[in-house]
Amino acid sequence: MEQPSIYMQIKKAIIVIIGAFLSAAAMNLFLIPANVYASGFTGLAQLISTIVSTYTPLQLSTGLLLVLLNIPVIILGWRKVGKSFTVYSFLSVMITSFFLTIIPVKPLSEDILLNAVFGGVIAAVGIGLTLKWGASTGGLDIIAMILSRMKDRPIGNYFFIMNSVIILTAGQLFGWEKALYTLVALYATTRVVDAVHTRHTKLTAMIITSKTEELKNAIYEKLERGITVLPAKGAFSGQQREMLMVVITRYELFNLERILKEVDPSAFTNVVETTRIYGFFRRE
Structure with missing residues (x-):
């Protein structure tokens, strides 16, 4: 019984790594160059990085911010959600941060709509694979699960509220056109995650x-x-x-x-x- 268990853990880790690579590639090759924002903590890290680089002389890595934002959430998830789920979610965050560092930020297209759609789709495949194998991309997933259990309300409500904050902030600071394209990316992400995993909470x-x-x-x-x-x-x-x-x-x-x-x-x-x-x- 132990050999299959070890095999499954290794296979699960490999899937998480593939999902992290796809998420990071979507960010650095499509979303970040077009100033289109991802969902969840990845989008929040991206937004904070943009704000800091725009309004101060500092440069903060999106990957580093992603890890820092997730540390308190991972600790909370360990206590409230479950150890296995949290460990693999943290692994996903760390590997995503690593790939965000080594993959160059280089646009494959100058068309913002193509960047929004393909960035959203590729990120969704990575997220969907990770969810399908019993982990998450961290951050927003864990917070939404904890809040849902406290109030027994659908997780989707919390996703909508938190992502709305990102979109509204991006629109207010950098123009509503970018915010609208962010909506396109989020819609593409949601639809593909539903197809790869399951849309039902x-x-x-x-x-x-x-x-x-x-x-x-x-x-x-x-x-x-x-x-x-x-x-x-x-x-x-x-x-x-x-x-x-x-x-x-x-x-x-x-x-x-x-x-x-x-x-x-x-x-x-x-x-x-x-x-x-x-x-x-x-x-x-």
């Missing part, structure tokens, strides 16, 4: 299995989610089994898939979108 997994106790224990241990057990019977075979119903966030989908492969690869699982939840969601 919360998901419901219905698992029909013959290994109910083993799956329950594994889910409790790794996801800390409440589970409802329902009786199930095969219409054709007549076999009696049980169905586990569990609601998870999209960030936990990767870990659930790994649990199913390790504990019961033959389990039939249906994952559907969850539009709203009433009552307690997280089992503390």
